[in-house]
Amino acid sequence: MIYDKTVLLPLNVDQAFELITQPARLRRWQTVAARVDLKVGGEYRWTITPGHHAAGTFTEIEPGKRVVFTWGWEQPEAPADNVSTVAITLEPADGGTSVRLVHEGLPTPEALAGHSEGWNHYLDRLLAEASTGDAGADEWAAAPADLNELTSADATLAIVQRVLAQVTEADAQTQTPCADFNVSQLLDHLAGSIANIAKALGAEVADDAGKSPEVRIADLAQPTLEAFYRRGLEGTIDMGFAELPATMVASILNLEFLVHAWDFSKALGFEVSVADELTDYVEVLAQNTISEQVRASGSFAAAREVAETASSLERLVAFTGRTVHA
Template sequence: MSDPTVGQLADVVERTGRLIAGITPEQWSDPTPCSEWDVRALVAHVVGGNALFAAALSGQTVTPGDYADSADRLLAAFRAPGALEKVVTVPFGEVPAPIALHLRLADLMVHGWDLAQATGQRADYPDDVVEQALAFSRSALPLVRKQDGPFAPSEPVDLDASALDRLAAFLGRKVG
């Protein structure tokens, strides 16, 4: 499994931003595959996650803002000199920054999938980046998945499903 790059993160951030920009006014209260969140709450979670990871890398305060602002701060934090050599604290504990980058990529793509499902859009992430996130998730998630933790059990999915559908199913989404 190769290490993710900040360039991959920038691309995924931009593609997720397009999904958020495509939400119509009447869709903000619609349900999502994350049963506890409607579209508005899911976007707030994504923005909050960006802010949390940016703060972990930069040492600044977590200030969510809007998606564009949180995305800019996230990318600036990962692009800062020496950022990828740091050990940072994320919700799962202390991890090397490349692991934090893996986590952020997987989270953005899965929640992009959630938004696409909820709003009738198409999530368009590069298959190689999704496959990388799936390989990482398969190796790392068993270490953090708990019965009462933030991840639902994996769901079955067709072997010929798209990489993004397989990632979503592995992270507990019903696909199909």
């Protein structure tokens, strides 16, 4: 069964090709995270929404013209015949570039219906990104239906990436709610925390402080979370300083992503929007992770009081020791 749809983007073919193939551009409209080896025989892995990962191999590439790749879902419950083929063809057209997406080999009417809904959603977001430069936060990534320490890490990563996309060089010395860190120092701290967890998971990462803040963190977080999904949440992980339950290490990632997203947004002077279901869940993770012993080590200050009218996110950051101003 086949899905076939064409949209007109107000971009030239090279700009359109970047939007559909480059990780930093894919994150603007389709993916939470993306690994792309853009060559024939190269592999990709896209976190489409938290906990849902598409993966496959590029079989045809004509820069600025066409890209073809196999498509399958990583989920254990995915059927054995879930591999299909996606072909995207670009042609110059009046007003920009015609982008035709054909998804062939969908095995059942149910698969066609599900993928049609998905592609319609994301092609609308592609058009919005191409037309306005901002497709906005993806509501499908806001609050995973099946929350666990890894799906919530995907969701909180999406939030911090969107915040970091607004950080500029001019913000580097701006103080954050973390007393010891300005924006640049907090970015280094976040990168170091992710890299340490990646190392413990056996993932190969390289921190490059010369990248933009969003790309720097995204390029560290993607292989880290991919390795975590591959490993699973069972047992313990040797963090070097201690053996910690895998669930606790994943919880730490959640806190790093979401709490620091709040820190960065406050430093830059805007509010970050997070679904209450997600912050409520991460608050439970925080309560299970931040013990009095952890606070005594200096990693977190004492929990602060908040007003009864405080939002779910404000309750979370107050629990981590941040002061929330009314």
